[in-house]
Amino acid sequence: MRFRPYARLPRPFKWPARVLTVLVVLGLLLAGTGVWAVRASFPQLGGELSVDGLTAKVTVYRDESGIPHIYADSPDDLFRAQGYVHAQDRFFEMDFRRHVTAGRLSEMFGAATLTEDRVIRTMGWRRVAEKELPLLDERTRRYLDAYAAGVNAWMRDSGGFADRSLEYVLLRATSPDYRPEPWTPVDSLAWLKAMAWDLRSNMSSEIGRALAASTLPRGRVEQLWPDYPYATNPPIVTRGSVGPGGFDQNAEPGTDSRATDPGTGSTRSPRQPGERAPEPTEGPSEQAPLPTEGPATQPAGAGVTADAGTGPGADAGTGAGDGGRPDADADVGALTRAAAAMRAVPSLMGDPAGGSGIGSNSWVVGGRHTKSGKPLLSNDPHLSAGMPSVWYQAGLHCRVKNPECPFDVTGFTFSGVPGVVIGHNDRVAWGFTNLGPDVADLYLEQTRNDTYLFRGEWKPMTTRVETIKVAGGADVRLTVRDTMHGPIVSDVLEDAKGTLPGMEAVAGQKADAVALRWTALEPGRTADSIFALNTAQDWQQFRAAASGFEVPAQNLVYADTAGNIGYQAPGRIPMRTRGDGTWPVPGWTGEYDWRSTIPFDDLPSVYNPPEGYIVTANNAVVDPRRYPHLLTEDWSYGYRSRRILDLLGQAVKDGKVDVAAMSALQKDSHTGLARFLVPRLTALEVAGPARDALALLRGWDHSQGADSAPAMYFNAVWRRLLIETFNDDLPEGARPDGGDRWFEVVRVMLERPDDAFWDDRATPGAETRDDMLRRAMAGAYDELTTRLGPEPRDWRWGDLHSLELVHQTFGTSGIGPIEWLFNRGPFPVAGSDDAVDAAGWDVQKDYTVGWLPSMRMVVDLADLDGSRWINLTGASGHAFHDNYWDQAPLWAGGRTVPMLSGLEPIKKAAVHTLVLTP
Incomplete structure (x- = not known):
């Protein structure tokens, strides 16, 4: 991730009304009402509150960090209360996020955010979420409804702007007509699209290769994307292959007669590391809808040829006279527009620059290597820094756990989404890192008016008109065009012209538009998986839950109180008829379309491996010599995973591992470079x-300590x-x-x-x-x-390698008093881009930290109340609240706080107790 967080959005004060805003704020302060304006929205944390729709009392205990643990008698009351509590602490963040994911920021911030709205409307995140809702399990829809009802109950109780958040007081000065709408289940689902976007794997590399090919020949471009070093940096799964029943950790390559080439569906021997997938000699017929599971089929007799570098871009830049470099004035307009559109998308979790820096660490250690004899699980997702943090800690507990009310879960949530995303229940713990499969392709298109060329025919595009409402201005109409490959993303930025370099070598013609195909633009059922993970009680139930986690594809690590550990790769990962996803491909030939997805049972997994531990750090999942399907060619290169493996191996030799050792490893700042x-x-x-x-x-x-x-x-x-x-x-x-x-x-x-x-x-x-x-x-x-x-x-490294916590909207206003209200820091920070303590920075800009361990968690399966965690900022989204940034100094110092989950320890640690009544 490359920082500044939300630097492109919104800058609502970069227009004449900024003067008015400054005067309003200064007037509040000078009139002595500033304290009231700041504190008016602080939530009630103790006593009793009546909440519409509850069927029984719900109790909310908060510790000194403001972390809530919610106790209810039914799931509906539990999630209604979670929605209410999320809104108490983070409603402005939630409201802002849903406007991002709907492409409606301009309703809040005016014309300054039109570019962001245009790009997201073009991709249609909310439209996809609307299609997903009816596909979900009835129980999931009920939980989403309950959560939305809780948010709306808080909205009714909160009254005016000042009672909701200080941000609304400031927003009223520039957008006086803005009123937040009631919350809906689709608002929650759309957030999963933002999550998927920020963890979208290799799109930046795909664009980067094509841009590099405008100045360099193919061979020199490939040098900048070297093969993964399997010999020195092992993959996550080091054994097994696909057998007759799917992936088998005890199988050896070549045992499955149905192992097929990921590009062709034809039987083949496993690829060598770095070897490109073979390509067929002819393309498919027009693309059918992509299935989400099940084995793919291929017409009998499909021809296969070895890849000789003849894929898209193979001859890019083969202009005459300069060692294969294209002419200096080669026009890269369509791809440049597409790249700019990608960068314009607001980053709520990941890299605002669209780079490949996103990472995360997770590892799990089996009981024979731990002091307690039970597993330990560690996770620290590396995401963008912001104020407030992307995470919200919480516990969701049924007072009596039973089949009707099966929740007893503690962990990290997303404000705006019910359930727990990462954490543990009373039996099972789990963590996420970005798997990074290639789930998005850019298709180069030839267009004429509202048609596009496909296999010699001009086909009509699907078009729609979007109306973007603009605070303080006239509505803006946006025409979105879709091909069979997805929306034309290069349409969004119209101030560049031209075509792509080197495309004459493919079908003898040039492209003038770029379409995006991405798995997250197809409706799915990931929301079902969140609740299934929350209630899983063993490995089989955990894998069943993982099977529905379609986008974004994540590495899932597992541990349970019975002593088992495991790893599962889930996700909707395409199988291509040709190509390996590393370059933009010509859409008009029909040769590079997707034909299916990798069946879930074929995705790599491991359970209780003999070495007794599992490490994931965005490194390669499995060696392609033992795996028949193409996941991606663009992994992280394994420097972090290698370091974790080395340190874990040494810890195992030196003695038994405990929670303190796991936490110390999270703070390792060694650089493999x-x-x-x-x-x-x-x-x-x-x-x-x-x-x-x-x-x-x-x-x-x-x-790389901060004082080094x-x-x-x-x-x-x-x-x-x-x-x-x-x-x-x-x-x-x-x-x-x-x-x-x-x-x-x-x-x-x-x-x-x-x-x-x-x-x-x-x-x-x-x-x-x-x-x-x-x-x-x-x-x-x-x-x-x-x-x-x-x-x-x-x-000192920390003198320049520092972190400033910048508010997601007003923190980049450019107005000192406003930024002072919301921003915090700077903090000197240890680590670097690919240390285990991965505090990343962009060499093209500065040493300023742009992405980092957004939280840290160590779960002790022998004593769940002995687990530890820390958030980047704090529970509250209200500036100047005691819990607005109270965890940040602890985070910067590598410290953690107790991750309690038992009722008695929670009650003992509680400093506030709130009873929500019907």
Whole structure:
């Protein structure tokens, strides 16, 4: 993730009304009513409140962190109360989110957010959510209805703007006619689309490859996306293959006669790492609707040829006369528009820049390696920083757990969505990391008016007109065009013109539009899975729940109180008729369409592995030599997972693992990049005062604490090295961000001192590796001397690698008094992009932290009340409330608080008790 959070949205004050807003706020403060305006919306946390629709009393206990535990006699009352409590603490956040997912931000913030609304309306997130609702289980719909009723009961009780949130007081100055609408179940479902978007896997790499191909030949582009290093960084699942009944952790490759090529459906031997999927010699007929499960079929006799690099973009950039580089004036307008549209989508969880930095860690350790003899489970999803945090901690408990009321669950929730997303119940714990399969493809289209070319015929597009209401302005009409491959996303930004590079090599024609096919734009039943996970009691029920978690596809780790551990890969993952999803493909040929999805039973899983622990950190799921289906070609490169495996292996040798050891591992700041880069740096002779800075790296242990001088210099060198080495070769949008893909690119290049990328095209000579390393060290020294002073020993990583918690809307207003009300920080932060303590930053911008462990959790299956957790900010979304950011200093210091789940410990820790009555 690359920060600033929500930097593109909204800036409602970048217009004349900002002056009015400043005057209003200053007037409130000067009149002595500022305290009232701030505190008016603080919720009632104790005593009794009447809530419409309850059938019996509900009790809400809150500890000093404001974390609620809700006790009810029925699921309907439980989720009605959860909706009420979420709204008490986070309603403005919820209201803002639903306007994002519906493409209705301009109703709140005016014309400043029209671009965001246009893009989301084009994709139609809310339209998909509306189609999903009737597909859900009746029980799920009932829970969604109850939750919505609880939110609406709070809305009726909260009265005016000031009683709801300080944000509404400010919003009224610029959008006086705005009124929040009642909450609906679709508002909750649409949030899952935002979650899926921010965890959408390799789309940025797909765009990046195509943009890079506008300036480089195919071979040099592929060098920037190297093969996954299976030999050194093991995948999550290290055994098993697909057998007659699906994935079998005891099977060996080649035992399943139905193992098929993911691109063709034809029987084949497993691929080697990095080998592209074979491609058929002819394409399918017009695409049928994509099924969500079940084995795919293929017409008998479908031909197969080995992939010789003839896929889309294979000849991109094969212009004459410059070593295969295309002409300098090659126009990349359609793809540039599509890329800009992707970046315009508001990021509620992930990378606002659409980069590939999103990550997460989870691991589970079996009882034979723990002090208690029972499993331990750890999870820390890496998401964007914001105020308030994306997570909301809560406990949902039936007073008497039984088949009619089966919930006794504690964990992290999303405000606006009922249930618990990550956590544990009385028997089972689970965690998520992003699996990262390739679930989205960009199709290059040839269009003529409202038709598009497909297999030699001009077919009519499906069109619709969306009306966007704009606060303080006239309505805006948007025409959305869809092909069989999905919405035309390049239509949204019309200020660029042109076609894609190199597409003459595919079907001899150029594209003038880009369509998006993405699994989340097809209705599904992921919401059913949330409640099934919350109530699962064993491995079989857990897998059944996981089977419905379609988008976003996540790595699921599992542990239970009986002592079992496991891993399951769920998700709706397409099977392509041709291609591997790494490049935009021509839609008009009909050769690259999706034909089915990987059956759930074929997806990798493991249960009680012999090594006694499982690690996921966005690394490859399974070695393609033992797995017949293509999940993706664009994994994270395994530097974090390798470090976790090494440390866990050592911990197992040294003794039994406990909760404290799991928490300490979450804070490990070691960088795997230093292992191969530091020896090259320290082997060089460096002249001048930069020698003192280089001396910092000699004897450095490669840890990146906030007070580390070596870490500050090393990361400054890394930043300068990437910028100096690659920016001259690559267009914006394909330049390095600093993540672990670039670790692998540079690792390989360090063995090639004369690689063409080392040469600076702007200079007359030919630079080599050592030239660029010296240049990076000198540039880093100059930068840090200017910013931090002349003495290298006084530099500190946390001085520049810091976190500011920025409010999701008003925090980027550009008005000091407004930002002071809502933003908090900065905090010095340890770690880096692909340390276990993964506090990421973008080398193209600054060292400022943009994505991070959004929460940390360690569950002890021997003593659930001995579990630990921490949120990035706090429970409350109300500025100046005691729980607005009280967990942030603890988070920054690597500390956690008790994760209680038993009634007696919860009652003992409670500082507020609220009884909700019918």
